[in-house]
Amino acid sequence: MMVIRPVKMEDLDYIVDLAAKTGTGLTTLPNNAAHLAAKIQGSLDAFAKPDGKPSDECYLFVLEDTTTGQVVGTSGIVAAVGSRQPFYTYKINTEVHYSQSLDIYRKLNFLTLTNDFTDASEICTLFLSPDFRGGGNGILLSKCRFLFMAQHPHRFGDIVVAEMRGVSDEKGHSPFWESIGRHFFGVDFDTADQVNGEGNNQFIAELMPHHPVYVQMLSEEAQRALGQVHPQTRPAVQMLKAEGFRYTGYVDIFDGGPTIEAPATEVNSIKESIELEVAIGNQLPKSATNALISNTQFRSFRACLAKLAAPSGHKVIINDETAAALMVNSGDIVRVRFY
Secondary structure, X not given: OEEEEEOOHHHHHHHXXXXXXXXXXXXXXXXXXXXXXXXXXXXHHHHHOOOOOOOOOEEEEEEEEOOOOEEEEEEEEEOOOOOOXXXXXXXXXXXXXXXXXXXEEEEEEEEEEEOOOOOOXXXXXXXXXXXXXXXXXXHHHHHHHHHHHHHOHHHOOXXXXXXXOOOOOOOOOOHHHHHOHHHHHXXXXXXXXXXXXXXXXXXXXXXXXOOOEEHHHOOHHHHHHOOOOOHHHHHHHHXXXXXXXXXXXXXXXXXXXXXXXXXXXXXXXXXXXXXXXXXXXXXXXXXXXXXXXXXXXXXXXXXXXEEEOOOEOOEEEXXXXXXXHHOOOOOOEEEEEEO
């Protein structure tokens, strides 16, 4: 069975293997064992943190195949971005010029460096091993975070954002980076992306231009890439848009990929999930439908997919396997999102 749980330091070797498969562009899962170990420790510290104002702690979850114990995917949530290091994005703005003497009208787009998402929560670090794609694993890995946020809302911001991987080729070539970043940083996209992924973005403030950049001055390839996603990221974008996320003109400063956002209370899996009391039974009714289900724990959070019948009297019936995966007993409370 596939189960979501918080990461453990014992998962390091599995996560190193996953990071080696990500390719260029997944900043939050750098292919560096030492930094991945630090990322796991950061998550352990986040789960150990007492209640309080959200900061830059990152909760990291893994998808485990319980039949083998193998970790096959990761996903995370940063509680509040920009609280210690700036969270940079480009905002696409528009200005209009008109020359009366020449009767020429021009509408120009330009990029402005912003910190507009400071204190928002960010969903990040989503990666699923290619060998385990399909069968609902991607849905579980992505949407489990919303059940966790719904259960512990005081630990997160009012807005949720997601930086989507932008256009780059199999060699790590990013047309957007080549048109802007390379001129100011003097390194290739892969190098800058790796340094940023290792938690040091001070170089952005030191080297990135703070003046507007006119889109029309970029290469045609970079203009086409602006606000577009990597082909492998399209399913994730569609899933998040179905959850209520929208693109409002913000893009990543490295690869030009879109940053999408939603008010936390308007994310469908947050607002439509419900708490129900558990009853255990192994007879699956014909009326059972797909559902995402989690326990209501914090440090012992668990989530999985299950076939469930509609609740009756604020109770939901789950089988022994699901109960064991979630570490719940009859009478315990779970959170459920039916689909």
